[in-house]
Amino acid sequence: MKNQKKTISIGISVYNEVGNIENLLYSIIRQDKTEFNLEAIYVICDGTNDGTDILVEKLAQKFSIIRLLNDGKRKGKIRRLSELxxxxxxxxxxxxxxxxxxxxxxxxxxxxxxxxxxxxxxxSANNQPVKGDTLVGKIINYSIYIWYFVRLSFNYGDNIYNARNCCIALRKEFVSKINFPPQIHSYGRYLYLLCQQEKQKFVFAKNALILYRKPNNIREYIMQTRGPFSDKEKFEEIFGNWIKNKYKIPLKYKLLAILNTFTQNPFLFISSVTLKFIIKQFPFRSISSKNSAVWETVISTKKPISVPF
Incomplete structure (x- = not known):
């Protein structure tokens, strides 16, 4: 006898996503539901002021499965996740x-x-950038591809670098165990470490494709790439010294990625490595404090992404 379908709910915390939220919701509603029953899509507005809430409310009138929550306050992503x-x-x-x-x-x-x-x-689902339409965009995307090659091959994808903030799913029993500490940013990595501490399993769903947009300028690229790494010391305080090994990737996986990605496109490889090197030579300080629960918005990533099916 076939197992009963699992139920699933989707939680989305949004701040000024009027450009893309409709596309996201339609990409959820249009999903093939062979393996699951979709119970609810929760959209929680975090002080949005661009009309995102109005648009979601209109869609909720059309699709009863969409539930809008909006208290008008700006609390930050982590507090909104706790509410979800x-x-x-x-x-x-x-x-x-x-x-x-x-x-x-x-x-x-x-x-x-x-x-x-x-x-x-x-x-964790597999988030991949949409194709860049400029040379800078293509170079940035290729640097992402090089790193993807590394994290995909290491430990069959079961590593902290594949616990992605933008697309992560939790079993109900795990959700009840979570109590986020204040001022963390990389909640995907926090959840991964908590899962490891609980002696439970993590899976990187390579075939579960999520599309996102990378920054199209250097400043915002720096903001986005440097942010998640500020939590490592805090995680060590929370979980202990054992987490240090979770951040280590053997050299052979990096060398394999270099060989493969250089062979595929030498120009983009050299350009992306050069860009990384140049960025590291200049100090950069985000406007947002690393202790702030409210994150600085990366504007160029907010352009709508077309639903490809």
């Missing part, structure tokens, strides 16, 4: 950023299938 966790009654809760879209009609199916394995508490 309290709302969840489904077998699986999937957290998405507002500036992404699901890349295929079977994306959620691929995520849910991972939870069929015993002991899997946390699953």
């Amino acid at each position: 966790f309290k709302l969840n009654l489904s077998d699986v809760l999937m957290i998405l950023d507002g500036d992404v879209v699901l890349g295929k009609s079977n994306t959620i199916n691929e995520v849910v299938k991972c939870f069929e394995k015993k002991g899997v508490f946390l699953v």
Whole structure:
């Protein structure tokens, strides 16, 4: 007898996502639901002031599965996630950023299938950048591709670098264990480490495609790439010294990535490595404090992404 379908809810915390939120919601609604029953799509507005709430409310009138929550306050992503966790009654809760879209009609199916394995508490989808339409965009994307090659090959994808903030799913039993510490930013990595501490399993769902947009200028690229690494010391205080090994990747995986990606496109490889080197030579300080729960918006990533199916 076939197992009963798992139930799933989607949680989206948004701040000024009027450009893309409709596309994201349609990419969820259009999903093939072979493996799951979709119970709710929670959209929680975090002090949005660009009309995102008005647009979502109109869509909620058309699709009753969409639930809008809006108290008009700006609290920050982590506090909003904690609120979403309290709302969840489904077998699986999937957290998405507002500036992404699901890349295929079977994306959620691929995520849910991972939870069929015993002991899997946390699953990350595979976020990939949309194609760059400028040379700078292509160079930035190729640097992402090089790193993707590394994190995909190491430990079959089971590593802290694949716990992606923008597209992560949790088993219901795991959701109830989470109490975020204040002022963390990389909640995907926090959840990964918590999962490891609980002796439970993480899966990187390679075939669960999520599309997002990288910055199209150097300043915002620096903001986005440097931000997540500020949590490492805080995580060590929370979990202990054992987490240091979770950040280590053997040299052979990096060399393999260099060989493969250089062979595929020498020009973009050299350009992306040069860009990384140049960025490291100049000091950069974000406007947002690393202790702030409210993050600085990366404007160029907020352009709408077309639903590809």
